[in-house]
Amino acid sequence: MTSTTEFDQATSLIRADDSALHHAELRDDWRFGAGIHGGVLMALAGRALSEDLGAQGSGHRDPISVSAHFLSRSLPGPATVRTEILRHGRTVSSGMAFIRQGDQERVRVVATFGDLADKATADPARVFSAPPSMPPPEKCVGTDLAPPELLKESPLLQRVDLRLDPDCVGWAVGMPSGRGAVQGWLRFLDDREPDPMMLLFAVDCLPPVSLDLGIPGWAPTLELTTHIRRLPAPGWLRLKHSTSLVDNDRMEEDAEVWDSAGRLVAQSRQLTRLGRPDS
Amino acid sequence: MTSTTEFDQATSLIRADDSALHHAELRDDWRFGAGIHGGVLMALAGRALSEDLGAQGSGHRDPISVSAHFLSRSLPGPATVRTEILRHGRTVSSGMAFIRQGDQERVRVVATFGDLADKATADPARVFSAPPSMPPPEKCVGTDLAPPELLKESPLLQRVDLRLDPDCVGWAVGMPSGRGAVQGWLRFLDDREPDPMMLLFAVDCLPPVSLDLGIPGWAPTLELTTHIRRLPAPGWLRLKHSTSLVDNDRMEEDAEVWDSAGRLVAQSRQLTRLGRPDS
Numbered sequence: 001m002t003s004t005t006e007f008d009q010a011t012s013l014i015r016a017d018d019s020a021l022h023h024a025e026l027r028d029d030w031r032f033g034a035g036i037h038g039g040v041l042m043a044l045a046g047r048a049l050s051e052d053l054g055a056q057g058s059g060h061r062d063p064i065s066v067s068a069h070f071l072s073r074s075l076p077g078p079a080t081v082r083t084e085i086l087r088h089g090r091t092v093s094s095g096m097a098f099i100r101q102g103d104q105e106r107v108r109v110v111a112t113f114g115d116l117a118d119k120a121t122a123d124p125a126r127v128f129s130a131p132p133s134m135p136p137p138e139k140c141v142g143t144d145l146a147p148p149e150l151l152k153e154s155p156l157l158q159r160v161d162l163r164l165d166p167d168c169v170g171w172a173v174g175m176p177s178g179r180g181a182v183q184g185w186l187r188f189l190d191d192r193e194p195d196p197m198m199l200l201f202a203v204d205c206l207p208p209v210s211l212d213l214g215i216p217g218w219a220p221t222l223e224l225t226t227h228i229r230r231l232p233a234p235g236w237l238r239l240k241h242s243t244s245l246v247d248n249d250r251m252e253e254d255a256e257v258w259d260s261a262g263r264l265v266a267q268s269r270q271l272t273r274l275g276r277p278d279s
Numbered sequence: 280m281t282s283t284t285e286f287d288q289a290t291s292l293i294r295a296d297d298s299a300l301h302h303a304e305l306r307d308d309w310r311f312g313a314g315i316h317g318g319v320l321m322a323l324a325g326r327a328l329s330e331d332l333g334a335q336g337s338g339h340r341d342p343i344s345v346s347a348h349f350l351s352r353s354l355p356g357p358a359t360v361r362t363e364i365l366r367h368g369r370t371v372s373s374g375m376a377f378i379r380q381g382d383q384e385r386v387r388v389v390a391t392f393g394d395l396a397d398k399a400t401a402d403p404a405r406v407f408s409a410p411p412s413m414p415p416p417e418k419c420v421g422t423d424l425a426p427p428e429l430l431k432e433s434p435l436l437q438r439v440d441l442r443l444d445p446d447c448v449g450w451a452v453g454m455p456s457g458r459g460a461v462q463g464w465l466r467f468l469d470d471r472e473p474d475p476m477m478l479l480f481a482v483d484c485l486p487p488v489s490l491d492l493g494i495p496g497w498a499p500t501l502e503l504t505t506h507i508r509r510l511p512a513p514g515w516l517r518l519k520h521s522t523s524l525v526d527n528d529r530m531e532e533d534a535e536v537w538d539s540a541g542r543l544v545a546q547s548r549q550l551t552r553l554g555r556p557d558s
Contacts, residue, residue, distance in 0.1 A: 064529075067346035069346065069389045069390070069391055092501065105365060110389050112502055124526050125494065126522075127523070128459055213404070222344060225548065227548075242407070244408040244535070244543065245403055245407070245508055245543050245546065246405040247398070247401070250343075250508075252508075264524050269546075269548050271344045
């Protein structure tokens with residue numbers, strides 16, 4: 001039934017005659033503000049690379065590390081995803097992908113894939129982080145409480161059930177905590193369960209920590225690298241964003257994704273713009 | 280005089296007739312163990328992109344975010360660096376580079392460049408980290424105290440003055456701290472001062488934190504992304520490595536580089552292999 005979920009529809013590909021070229025449709029449903037959500041683009045590139053790297057019999061269908069540089073704003077409409085296989089190895093394989101719309105390149109991706117099946121239940125050797133501590137989803141702040149204009153201009157928010165820790169939403173009423181931390185719960189509203197492709201999307205779903213620092217406005221991503229460390233268990237994901245250094249025009253933001261079994265399943269770091277129009 | 284330093288010699292390029300192709304020589308002097316040090320390769324790719332992105336009059340000569348996926352081991356000898364310009368923007372420009380030796384690709388890089396001059400002395404909006412606290416360089420453990428066989432098989436150690444915090448070197452005598460932290464001081468032995476290209480090198484200079492966790496052996500890099508946040512001041516750099524999640528076969532490792540003026544000038548995150556032969 002997976003293929004009928006909204007997320008799988010949004011990231012579905014049709015292979016062209018040229019076998020390294022895939023056609024996609026960027027759906028307005030997954031727009032956040034002026035552009036298609038970056039996490040959907042990561043998942044699209046991830047799915048194309050999974051097919052093309054895995055097709056060689058390597059079994060390397062799971063993203064291990066995915067680096068994306070965002071070049072221009074993706075808009076609703078047709079797009080292509082082209083892949084290039086860089087190397088097949090014993091334990092991992094690497095490839096490149098780029099997403100274009102017309103003559104504009106949107107995202108350039110380099111990625112390393114492997115097989116996470118042996119990690120499904122493996123205990124890590126050492127973990128030096130902890131899942132976000134917050135009230136259960138029913139006591140958190142749902143996106144249905146977002147301002148009507150944000151909901152209207154961001155149809156993506158109708159696809160996800162995102163519940164923010166009440167301690168991290170003071171910025172929404174003009175009282176940012178100043179801690180530079182945002183955390184919350186995430187699932188798809190149609191109950192599509194987590195997998196590595198959803199994790200590529202999930203790392204970019206929380207509001208930017210700059211809001212919690214009292215810096216208003218969007219924080220469009222320049223570069224985002226995600227490590228997928230485990231196959232996630234079914235159920236809610238817990239997300240946590242933090243930062244080490246914020247400038248007036250750029251910010252680094254780290255995300256952790258924890259699954260319902262209490263395991264750290266994905267980590268990401270991104271560099272964003274701040275306080276400037278897109279250019 | 281910069282062009283005569285060892286590091287600048289090691290990362291020098293000769294442009295081919297095909298203007299996007301550069302010839303380089305990977306010098307045995309910069310080998311660490313079986314292969315050329317990854318930080319030198321990052322700096323080589325960074326220098327090629329700086330020339331080719333900056334040549335367009337954009338002034339975008341400084342690396343802002345550089346993502347590298349390591350495909351095969353680089354060996355002493357000739358190499359080529361090919362670049363592709365992806366996008367010129369108002370505040371940043373992006374490009375791709377790949378390093379080859381013969382018919383083998385070594386490293387694939389995607390990067391975003393800009394102009395860090397306006398950040399030379401700018402105060403960040405917020406910093407949520409602190410420089411590593413450790414004794415001064417003269418009270419730290421120099422690499423001249425490394426085992427003779429390591430010094431012999433890693434000529435790179437004759438190029439750098441690396442002084443490790445004595446609290447983080449117990450692993451060298453069979454007593455790892457278990458904290459998963461390594462920190463130290465770095466400068467070039469020929470006094471070549473820090474710049475963004477040195478920072479691309481510096482983020483990968485400390486021993487892997489896996490050693491401090493009692494996990495022996497190399498930790499070859501699969502993927503490494505570096506953000507350069509400031510032009511560094513002259514003098515010693517302070518380096519700090521940490522991790523959030525270590526598996527038996529893979530580890531994420533974060534690096535911070537602080538300059539002599541006490542500013543966080545570079546951040547990186549990498550995913551490494553652990554405990555397996557290169558493949």
